[in-house]
Amino acid sequence: MIKAILVFNNHGKPRLSRFYQYYPEDMQQQIVRETFHLVSKRDDNVCNFLEGGTLIGGSDFKIIYRHYATLYFVFCVDSSESELGILDLIQVFVETLDKCFENVCELDLIFHVDKVHYILAELVMGGMVLETNMTEIITRIEEQNKLEKSEAGIAAAPARAVSALKEMNIPQKVKDMKLPDLPSIGNLKF
Amino acid sequence: MPTVKGDGMRGLAVFISDIRNCKSKEAEIKRINKELANIRSKFKGDKTLDGYQKKKYVCKLLFIFLLGHDIDFGHMEAVNLLSSNRYTEKQIGYLFISVLIGANNDLMKLVIQAIRNDLAGRNPIHITLALQCVANIGSREMAEGLSVDIPKLLVSGDTIDSVKQSAALTLLRLLRSSPDSIPMGEWMSRIIHLLNDQHMGVVTAAASLIENLVKKNPEEYKGCVSLAVSRLSRIVTSSYTDLQDYTYYFVPAPWLSVKLLRLLQNYPPPEDPAVKTRLSECLETILNKAQEPPKSKKVQHSNAKNAVLFEAINLIIHMDSDPNLLVRACNQLGQFLQHRETNLRYLALESMCLLATSEFSHEAVKKHQETVITALKTERDVSVRQRAVDLLYAMCDRTNAEEIVGEMLEYLESADYSIREEMVLKVAILAEKYAVDYTWYVDVILNLIRIAGDYVSEEVWYRVIQIVINRDDVQGYAAKTVFEALQAPACHENMVKVGGYILGEFGNLIAGDPRSGSAVQFQLLHSKYHLCSPATRGLLLSAYIKFINLFPEIKHIIQDVLRSDNNMRNADVELQQRSIEYLQLSSITTADVLATVLEEMPPFPERESSILAKLKKKKPSSVPEGSEQKETTASKIPAVQMSNNVDIAPPTSINLMSQGESSTDDFVDQGSPQGGSASVDLLGLGSPTQPTAPSVGSGGLLDMFDTLTSHSSAPATNGIDLGGLSGGAEEAFRKFICKNNGVLFENDLLQIGVKSEYREDLGRLWVFYGNKTTFQLNAFLVDVSTPGNLSESLSIQQKPVGGEVEAGAQVKQQFNMACVQEFAEAPVMTIQFLYSGAQQKISLKLPVVLNKYITPAEMDANTFFTRWKALNSPSQECQQIIKATSPIDHEQVKAKASGYCVL
Numbered sequence A: 001m002i003k004a005i006l007v008f009n010n011h012g013k014p015r016l017s018r019f020y021q022y023y024p025e026d027m028q029q030q031i032v033r034e035t036f037h038l039v040s041k042r043d044d045n046v047c048n049f050l051e052g053g054t055l056i057g058g059s060d061f062k063i064i065y066r067h068y069a070t071l072y073f074v075f076c077v078d079s080s081e082s083e084l085g086i087l088d089l090i091q092v093f094v095e096t097l098d099k100c101f102e103n104v105c106e107l108d109l110i111f112h113v114d115k116v117h118y119i120l121a122e123l124v125m126g127g128m129v130l131e132t133n134m135t136e137i138i139t140r141i142e143e144q145n146k147l148e149k150s151e152a153g154i155a156a157a158p159a160r161a162v163s164a165l166k167e168m169n170i171p172q173k174v175k176d177m178k179l180p181d182l183p184s185i186g187n188l189k190f
Numbered sequence B: 001m002p003t004v005k006g007d008g009m010r011g012l013a014v015f016i017s018d019i020r021n022c023k024s025k026e027a028e029i030k031r032i033n034k035e036l037a038n039i040r041s042k043f044k045g046d047k048t049l050d051g052y053q054k055k056k057y058v059c060k061l062l063f064i065f066l067l068g069h070d071i072d073f074g075h076m077e078a079v080n081l082l083s084s085n086r087y088t089e090k091q092i093g094y095l096f097i098s099v100l101i102g103a104n105n106d107l108m109k110l111v112i113q114a115i116r117n118d119l120a121g122r123n124p125i126h127i128t129l130a131l132q133c134v135a136n137i138g139s140r141e142m143a144e145g146l147s148v149d150i151p152k153l154l155v156s157g158d159t160i161d162s163v164k165q166s167a168a169l170t171l172l173r174l175l176r177s178s179p180d181s182i183p184m185g186e187w188m189s190r191i192i193h194l195l196n197d198q199h200m201g202v203v204t205a206a207a208s209l210i211e212n213l214v215k216k217n218p219e220e221y222k223g224c225v226s227l228a229v230s231r232l233s234r235i236v237t238s239s240y241t242d243l244q245d246y247t248y249y250f251v252p253a254p255w256l257s258v259k260l261l262r263l264l265q266n267y268p269p270p271e272d273p274a275v276k277t278r279l280s281e282c283l284e285t286i287l288n289k290a291q292e293p294p295k296s297k298k299v300q301h302s303n304a305k306n307a308v309l310f311e312a313i314n315l316i317i318h319m320d321s322d323p324n325l326l327v328r329a330c331n332q333l334g335q336f337l338q339h340r341e342t343n344l345r346y347l348a349l350e351s352m353c354l355l356a357t358s359e360f361s362h363e364a365v366k367k368h369q370e371t372v373i374t375a376l377k378t379e380r381d382v383s384v385r386q387r388a389v390d391l392l393y394a395m396c397d398r399t400n401a402e403e404i405v406g407e408m409l410e411y412l413e414s415a416d417y418s419i420r421e422e423m424v425l426k427v428a429i430l431a432e433k434y435a436v437d438y439t440w441y442v443d444v445i446l447n448l449i450r451i452a453g454d455y456v457s458e459e460v461w462y463r464v465i466q467i468v469i470n471r472d473d474v475q476g477y478a479a480k481t482v483f484e485a486l487q488a489p490a491c492h493e494n495m496v497k498v499g500g501y502i503l504g505e506f507g508n509l510i511a512g513d514p515r516s517g518s519a520v521q522f523q524l525l526h527s528k529y530h531l532c533s534p535a536t537r538g539l540l541l542s543a544y545i546k547f548i549n550l551f552p553e554i555k556h557i558i559q560d561v562l563r564s565d566n567n568m569r570n571a572d573v574e575l576q577q578r579s580i581e582y583l584q585l586s587s588i589t590t591a592d593v594l595a596t597v598l599e600e601m602p603p604f605p606e607r608e609s610s611i612l613a614k615l616k617k618k619k620p621s622s623v624p625e626g627s628e629q630k631e632t633t634a635s636k637i638p639a640v641q642m643s644n645n646v647d648i649a650p651p652t653s654i655n656l657m658s659q660g661e662s663s664t665d666d667f668v669d670q671g672s673p674q675g676g677s678a679s680v681d682l683l684g685l686g687s688p689t690q691p692t693a694p695s696v697g698s699g700g701l702l703d704m705f706d707t708l709t710s711h712s713s714a715p716a717t718n719g720i721d722l723g724g725l726s727g728g729a730e731e732a733f734r735k736f737i738c739k740n741n742g743v744l745f746e747n748d749l750l751q752i753g754v755k756s757e758y759r760e761d762l763g764r765l766w767v768f769y770g771n772k773t774t775f776q777l778n779a780f781l782v783d784v785s786t787p788g789n790l791s792e793s794l795s796i797q798q799k800p801v802g803g804e805v806e807a808g809a810q811v812k813q814q815f816n817m818a819c820v821q822e823f824a825e826a827p828v829m830t831i832q833f834l835y836s837g838a839q840q841k842i843s844l845k846l847p848v849v850l851n852k853y854i855t856p857a858e859m860d861a862n863t864f865f866t867r868w869k870a871l872n873s874p875s876q877e878c879q880q881i882i883k884a885t886s887p888i889d890h891e892q893v894k895a896k897a898s899g900y901c902v903l
Helices: A025-040 A083-101 A106-111 A113-123 A134-155 A157-166 A170-176 B010-021 B025-045 B051-066 B075-082 B087-100 B108-120 B124-137 B140-145 B149-155 B161-177 B186-196 B200-216 B224-237 B254-264 B273-291 B299-319 B323-337 B342-356 B362-366 B369-378 B382-395 B401-412 B417-433 B438-455 B458-470 B472-486 B493-510 B518-529 B534-550 B552-563 B573-588 B591-597 B610-618 B638-646 B658-662 B667-671 B673-682 B700-712 B714-718 B720-724 B729-735 B861-870 B890-899
Strands: A002-009 A014-019 A049-051 A062-068 A071-077 B742-746 B750-759 B762-771 B777-785 B794-798 B803-805 B810-819 B828-835 B838-845
Touching: A002 A025, A014 A025, A014 A106, A014 A113, A014 B051, A025 A062, A025 A071, A049 B342, A049 B382, A062 A083, A071 A083, A083 A106, A083 A113, A083 A134, A083 B254, A083 B299, A083 B342, A106 A113, A106 B010, A113 A134, A113 B051, A113 B087, A134 B087, A134 B124, B010 B025, B010 B051, B025 B051, B051 B075, B051 B087, B075 B087, B075 B108, B087 B124, B108 B124, B108 B140, B108 B149, B124 B149, B124 B161, B140 B161, B149 B161, B149 B186, B161 B200, B161 B803, B186 B200, B186 B224, B200 B224, B200 B254, B200 B803, B224 B254, B224 B273, B254 B299, B273 B299, B273 B323, B299 B323, B299 B342, B323 B342, B323 B362, B323 B369, B342 B362, B342 B369, B342 B382, B362 B382, B369 B382, B369 B401, B382 B401, B382 B417, B401 B417, B401 B438, B417 B438, B417 B458, B417 B610, B438 B458, B438 B472, B438 B493, B458 B472, B458 B493, B458 B610, B472 B493, B472 B518, B493 B518, B493 B534, B518 B534, B518 B552, B534 B552, B534 B573, B534 B591, B552 B573, B573 B591, B610 B838, B729 B742, B729 B838, B742 B838, B750 B838, B762 B777, B777 B794, B777 B810
Parallel strands: none
Antiparallel strands: A002 A014, A002 A071, A049 A062, A062 A071, B742 B750, B750 B762, B762 B810, B777 B803, B777 B828, B794 B810, B828 B838
């Protein structure tokens, strides 16, 4: 079973945290920090598995992670999961994000926390692998988007018209904002 | 290609950018507080918030939460969003709830109601959202509230595939968190047929669910073996184009294959020859594919392929029946040991550890010894090196022990700090287990102390002393070796301890050589004295008094040392006391008395190695059960062994000599009057659980019952089982003689309550296990054993319980018992679980006593007296008059008597 899925950047800033076993909020934060500490000190070409930190349950748990440019994707799992299987699952997750966000980068995860959660929910449910077929996952996300668009179309038409005017150049604005350089994580050795 | 970005929420983007531009933590907190105040006022005041706005605010809250700030409002708004008809609002509501609301929130009732509405609706997308929420929270309350709806969704014919998939995993989650709340029913028999489902996603999800069910009740789901094998066979033999979207980088359905292979690891090799052959073919095909040239150069291709391969190898190891497959598996792993992918080397080492325990392949594994040793020395990654240590430990036997131990010792000098302690334990165990020549063993342990003294735990040096004391043939050698080791200008304190103990006992064996004469020995030890901690100094003082006995010629030197202010007026009370007592002892007693008091230590009783116990505690999984025990003689003394395992507290009572350090009860007291029990203490049975007669309650009658029962249970108390009973259990058990309900056991982790009812020869007992901690208890296992021939008299049927016990949750287990004939002992139940990774074990007597099966008979006065008069032989009468310690309370006596089943 997958106990937790964490995404944080090279500085340990959390970008996504999803726990499938109950831990109190402050414990969750500590686990993120501990995991970052364990993972970040490792070289890039060592193996992708290590024993879990003490907070999440010690050596009965494995940390399986991948490092993409600025982000670490970390899955904490128990002994019932196949290590390589989880490693592939991380890959599927990232590839799906990449397709949904078109060249995903750290900023996408920051500004679309909700979307990232929805995509993850199509892959993993209650700590178990739900779906691994990327086409199927993307179809489901597309359905959601359509629904969202249609609902927004009926109800929020007037509001949207106004905000559309206001937000005409939002993508550009986002890029103009004073932000550190964030290379895209999508086109990295898939 | 879908784009999920685009219609961004402006307010959210601005807020996030603000936060990111904050220069300091204070500024960030300020900005967040401002935003929280804003959202709060919007939620409170503005009733006309539209979906878009609510969504935006909830997204902001999620972001704030992610940064590590507590969110204490918005829950109600999120719950309200659940009843919205709009998908987007519902979606964000569910997201908020599953991320932010704990299982014990007050709003859970409302949430469950909303979930139930969505499940009952016809919109599959809404159903999926609701299921996701249940699967992610998975509380007991949810399990109870939705126990009927979810299984129905799973097996119903008109459920669409994606919902089925989600329902399977949701049910799995609920079964994990509260297995007893889900009613077993028709769905159970149909569930294994989901393995034949057309949709691969459904099969994958169902395989996870079935594996969980199988773990609890393998017999009932036996049918899944042949289904899983045929499904696996179809996948393995398919070409990568057949499964289309479920082919991942040219590997057909890798996740499903892994799941099926895992599922099969819950069963022994299939009995049906056809199924067995088919499975062997599958495994061979998988092994063959590993040799084919890769279809793609991408790492994902080899990853997926190897994920399946490793799982197949694990299954081969698990079945442990086909030598041909086992050797092939071993060769395959051997190839991986030298693979350039670190991940594969890691996994190969890990799997080979399992393989080394199989008798068929143990020899084959040994062929790779050189490679593993090279890995230990050259791997750059500590995780891999650690696996190499594990494998060396597993593959070690009598033939290669010397080499492996030597290599490990050599590596220890440069080993990572994080694995040193474990390595020390492993080296110590291997050296003991495979020592042909005990001088080698002594050398190894002393080397350990020399190289990694700080990581040598007490158990290790206790053990070397035990062995030296028990084996005459190494005593002289040990004395000589420690004497030499102590010559080093700086030696570790543990070395001083071992040296002090061994020279104190056996220094005379080397005193013949003038270079290690008595005075030299004493000077050598004493030169270390001032550098040591008080505990070690205490031990050295004891060694000195032993020297007085061994070498009367240096008595005056030692007495001077004992008399010095540094000792006799030491600030440490223990040292002061020892100095004074030893000085007195040496001055006033005759040589004969002294010789008796300070006699050589008697041999220690053989018992399980305390080091092994420590390693087990540290890494429960790394010590294969039973494999060590044939080497130690521990199994001869089960009572002792049990008392080792029972400890819930840290293993202080196992420590052989810990008493020696913390009290005056040192080894020299062995011969003194109060030292008679010293050898018992060393066994860790410090205070034997003597049945005291506690007076519980105030009823006078109760005391009588107490004496009565302590007689009846007397045979049991001497037996093995009492040694294993957990503290306080006996008293609690006895209370149940006069009552049917109550608390049987309680400690910091667990409360165990019991309810029982009896009718004629049948009894039913419910045991309630309450988790008192804030963590989940894992691998919760209850086992009931019947000591002696109790199983002939009492048949016990146990309903399954187990898996996990959630924090603060309580699980119930039912026992049905039928009394066949009279019995004296009670069944013993053993509860095992993992609490934050540590194995816990509790043994308790199940409160089933003979008197519960007494049935009152209604009869009128005449019949009674007829029967009464018929009882006339002398053996049928027994009278005991006791003095009541308190006035008799009729109500209470009545309650006791009815609890005792005589009313």
